[in-house]
Amino acid sequence: xxxxxxxxxxxxxxxxxxxxxxxxxxxxxxxxxxxxxxxxxxxxxxxxxxxxxxxxxxxxxxxxxxxxxxxxxxxxxxxxxxxxxxxxxxxxxxxxxxxxxxxxxxxxxxxxxxxxxxxxxxxxxxxxxxxxxxxxxxxxxxxxxxxxxxxxxxxxxxxxxxxxxxxxxxxxxxxxxxxxxxxxxxxxxxxxxxxxxxxxxxxxxxxxxxxxxxxxxxxxxxxxxxxxxxxxxxxxxxxxxxxxxxxxxxxxxxxxxxxxxxxxxxxxxxxxxxxxxxxxxxxxxxxxxxxxxxxxxxxxxxxxxxxxxxxxxxxxxxxxxxxxxxxxxxxxxxxxxxxxxxxxxxxxxx
Numbered sequence: 001x002x003x004x005x006x007x008x009x010x011x012x013x014x015x016x017x018x019x020x021x022x023x024x025x026x027x028x029x030x031x032x033x034x035x036x037x038x039x040x041x042x043x044x045x046x047x048x049x050x051x052x053x054x055x056x057x058x059x060x061x062x063x064x065x066x067x068x069x070x071x072x073x074x075x076x077x078x079x080x081x082x083x084x085x086x087x088x089x090x091x092x093x094x095x096x097x098x099x100x101x102x103x104x105x106x107x108x109x110x111x112x113x114x115x116x117x118x119x120x121x122x123x124x125x126x127x128x129x130x131x132x133x134x135x136x137x138x139x140x141x142x143x144x145x146x147x148x149x150x151x152x153x154x155x156x157x158x159x160x161x162x163x164x165x166x167x168x169x170x171x172x173x174x175x176x177x178x179x180x181x182x183x184x185x186x187x188x189x190x191x192x193x194x195x196x197x198x199x200x201x202x203x204x205x206x207x208x209x210x211x212x213x214x215x216x217x218x219x220x221x222x223x224x225x226x227x228x229x230x231x232x233x234x235x236x237x238x239x240x241x242x243x244x245x246x247x248x249x250x251x252x253x254x255x256x257x258x259x260x261x262x263x264x265x266x267x268x269x270x271x272x273x274x275x276x277x278x279x280x281x282x283x284x285x286x287x288x289x290x291x292x293x294x295x296x297x298x299x300x301x302x303x304x305x306x307x308x309x310x311x312x313x314x315x316x317x318x319x320x321x322x323x324x325x326x327x328x329x330x331x332x333x334x335x336x337x338x339x340x341x342x343x344x345x346x347x348x349x350x
Contacts, residue, residue, distance in 0.1 A: 004034055015155070015171045019175050022148050026178050027063035027143045030056045030185075040133035044126040046199075047111035048192040048211040049134065054111075055188055055219060056137075058103035059181045062096035066174045069093065073269060083310060086269015087234060093173035094230035095327045100181070101223035108216030115209035131193060138189045145182035151175060172270050173233065177226055184222045188215045238265045239273055241336035243305070248330060250301065251277060256293045261322040263329070274310040275301070277300045280318035290315060 033058035041050035069092035077084040149163070152175065155165045167179065195211025197205070238244060244265055251260045262278040281290060298311050318326070 015172070016070060016074075018151055019172060019178075022151055023063050023066050023174065023178055025147050026144045026182060027060060027067070029140045030063060033140050033185075036133050037137060040130045044119055044130040044196075046127070046130050046192075046208060046213070047115035047194040048208045049130050051111045051212045051215045052109035052134070052137070052188055052192045054107035055104045055185060055215065058099050058219075059185060061103065062099050062177065062181060065092045065096045065099070066177060067123055068176055080339075083268050083274065084242065084272055086267075086272045089173050089270060090230045090233040093177050094227055094234065096177050096181075097223045097226035097230060100184075100219050100226070101180070105216045105219035105223060108212050108219060112209045112212030112216060115205050115212060127196055130196055131200075134189050134193050134196070138186060138190040138193070140188060141182055141185040145179070145186055148175065148179045149181055152179060152208045173226075173230060176229070180222050180226055184218055188218060191215050191218070230288055233267055236266045239267060241333055245330075245333050245337050247275060247277075247301065247305065247308075248333065251279060251297070251303070254293070254297060256281055256285065256289075257297075259323055259326060261316065261318045261326050268310065272309050273305070273307045273308050274312075275305075275308045276312040276314070278314045278316050281315055 025096055035055055037049055037053035037056055040046070041053050069089045072092075073085050073088040075085040111204075152167060153163055156165065167176065191211045191214045195208040198207035244263065247265070248263050250264070251257055257279050259280040260277055261280060262276075264274075264276045266274045268274055278288060281293065285293070294313050294315075297313065300313055
């Protein structure tokens with residue numbers, strides 16, 4: 001017998017609004033900065049500055065993707081997509097990662113290679129203008145980063161753990177992507193400042209080439225990490241071990257449930273989770289009692305875990321082998337929770 005809970009709206013509208021504001025702040029900053037860097041790069045001929053301009057253009061395009069994901073992921077389920085559109089966020093986050101790789105990383109490597117083969121000399125005044133542009137960009141990127149960090153810190157406080165733990169476990173790919181972009185942008189500007197400054201002081205263009213290569217390597221690494229996270233969510237990723245253990249223990253504690261032989265979970269979006277469990281009920285229950293038990297258990301699970309809006313309970317007879325496997329699964333889950341707890345303690349705020 002199988003039962004499913006009806007989808008219920010998640011309590012994330014306020015959080016999504018704050019995320020949209022964070023994305024808009026980042027978009028506005030990146031558009032202005034991209035224009036300033038591009039003008040400064042053309043004026044000075046600086047490959048590091050042009051690499052940073054490409055970086056900001058890529059970030060601006062990515063912010064448009066992320067804004068689209070916020071809207072599209074809110075569409076209601078339909079016959080074609082009965083579990084909703086929550087995974088739209090992971091898809092658009094993946095496109096953002098591709099944009100960072102192609103438009104940012106690859107262009108930066110190209111600019112670095114061009115700088116190594118270039119023997120042209122740059123005007124000192126032009127470089128002072130370029131350094132000023134990068135200084136302004138660092139302030140603007142820093143302001144956008146602070147906005148994202150403030151939101152992450154607020155979420156971490158609500159969850160009761162540190163900021164590093166929240167960044168690792170954050171279920172919103174939109175906010176995580178903006179945070180990664182802003183952090184990378186600030187570090188990239190520092191690389192460009194060092195490259196341009198050393199070039200101006202020494203007259204050796206290799207410093208700017210190295211800066212471009214460093215920016216490119218940084219962008220490729222960030223793009224890879226974001227893409228792997230989005231890939232995991234798109235393929236179908238379970239919720240964190242601590243929540244899985246909570247659900248498992250809740251089911252085990254029900255007097256009518258003898259054994260939980262299997263528990264499967266999958267993120268369907270930032271506020272939607274599929275929970276599927278095979279359970280063996282105690283003997284002596286008739287069909288009406290079984291129906292009442294399933295309805296009560298589902299209702300309580302949805303109350304305790306609002307994001308668990310798709311719940312399927314399959315009543316089955318557990319064999320000895322099933323029971324042994326269930327004990328092993330629970331032990332593995334306990335070890336995973338202990339490992340995560342140790343990691344979270346390291347990243348917790350003092």
